[in-house]
Amino acid sequence: MSESIRVADFVREAIAARRPVVALESTIFTHGLTRPRNVEVALDAEQRLRDSGVVPATIGVVDGTPTVGLSEQQIRMLGADDFPVVKLGLRDLPVAAAKGWHGGTTVSATALLAHRAGIAVFATGGLGGVHRGASSTFDESADLVALATLPILVVSGGVKSVLDIPATLERLETLGVIVVGYRTPRFPGFYVRDSGCDVDAVESAQQAAEVARARDGLGLRSAVLVGNPVAAEAQIDPELHDRVLAEAERAAVETGMRGKALTPFLLDHMHRATEGRSLETNVAVYRGNVAVAAEIALALVA
Ligand SMILES: O=c1[nH]cc([C@@H]2O[C@H](COP(=O)(O)O)[C@@H](O)[C@H]2O)c(=O)[nH]1
Numbered sequence: 001m002s003e004s005i006r007v008a009d010f011v012r013e014a015i016a017a018r019r020p021v022v023a024l025e026s027t028i029f030t031h032g033l034t035r036p037r038n039v040e041v042a043l044d045a046e047q048r049l050r051d052s053g054v055v056p057a058t059i060g061v062v063d064g065t066p067t068v069g070l071s072e073q074q075i076r077m078l079g080a081d082d083f084p085v086v087k088l089g090l091r092d093l094p095v096a097a098a099k100g101w102h103g104g105t106t107v108s109a110t111a112l113l114a115h116r117a118g119i120a121v122f123a124t125g126g127l128g129g130v131h132r133g134a135s136s137t138f139d140e141s142a143d144l145v146a147l148a149t150l151p152i153l154v155v156s157g158g159v160k161s162v163l164d165i166p167a168t169l170e171r172l173e174t175l176g177v178i179v180v181g182y183r184t185p186r187f188p189g190f191y192v193r194d195s196g197c198d199v200d201a202v203e204s205a206q207q208a209a210e211v212a213r214a215r216d217g218l219g220l221r222s223a224v225l226v227g228n229p230v231a232a233e234a235q236i237d238p239e240l241h242d243r244v245l246a247e248a249e250r251a252a253v254e255t256g257m258r259g260k261a262l263t264p265f266l267l268d269h270m271h272r273a274t275e276g277r278s279l280e281t282n283v284a285v286y287r288g289n290v291a292v293a294a295e296i297a298l299a300l301v302a
């Protein structure tokens with residue numbers, strides 16, 4: 001039996017020295033982004049963190065072992081063409097361990113592993129949520145329930161507009177997840193800046209850090225979700241967005257796409273139907289979130 005969680009020395013040392021650390025997920029580059037941009041984007045996110053004085057800890061599963069602080073070589077391996085890598089949510093980790101799988105960890109699995117390793121801040125592209133039609137399919141991302149019990153701070157571009165955003169916000173409220181907008185009173189819609197839903201705004205990284213500290217002071221065990229809108233010039237034209245999304249949903253129904261294959265299918269469909277525009281937006285969302293997470297991690301150790 002292998003060790004339950006491997007924490008790389010550089011991560012362990014940074015946490016012990018109270019240096020700022022930001023966790024990064026791996027599903028975004030194993031199953032979210034198209035190749036070969038995926039590995040480039042993953043390594044670029046790490047470099048941006050280092051450039052702002054923050055230690056990156058990309059999290060994934062290698063040979064069944066959940067690993068906090070993947071090496072560059074491991075990131076290249078998990079993101080390589082034709083490499084057998086499984087999309088792993090929280091509940092998949094024990095099966096992956098027993099079977100020795102390689103895996104990209106989703107927000108739910110990454111949040112657990114980051115928290116266990118002692119990391120307080122985590123950057124992702126977009127969180128999973130309640131899928132449209134969930135009242136009959138029950139398809140709601142495990143990300144939501146995971147965030148209800150993991151006291152971490154996640155920076156996300158909101159939830160993807162392929163989801164039912166108002167329903168997702170209702171579920172987050174029920175689950176006690178603390179939701180704020182980063183310098184905006186509107187919850188972002190990932191590909192677009194404004195989902196049309198209201199949230200409380202935090203005005204700075206310091207204020208976001210204050211929210212996390214106050215949560216800890218109260219002994220609350222839920223996550224803080226910081227919704228950070230994509231830069232205005234990078235959002236997809238809302239009209240194009242709505243049209244392409246409707247097509248993607250139709251294609252998903254027609255091909256009977258469901259379960260954990262649904263989110264990657266919808267993303268891939270959007271990428272192709274917008275001739276790569278949505279991929280560029282996805283990358284811009286992620287970069288923006290990494291930058292905000294770095295500032296919050298710095299504020300938390302200040
Ligand atoms: O920009 C992205 N954000 C998020 C994801 C992934 O999609 C997962 C949600 O999948 P599901 O809906 O199957 O729970 C998230 O946790 C995350 O890992 C992605 O690929 N690309």
Ligand SMILES: [Mn+2]
Pocket residue numbers: 139140141142259260262
């Ligand atoms: Mn699902």
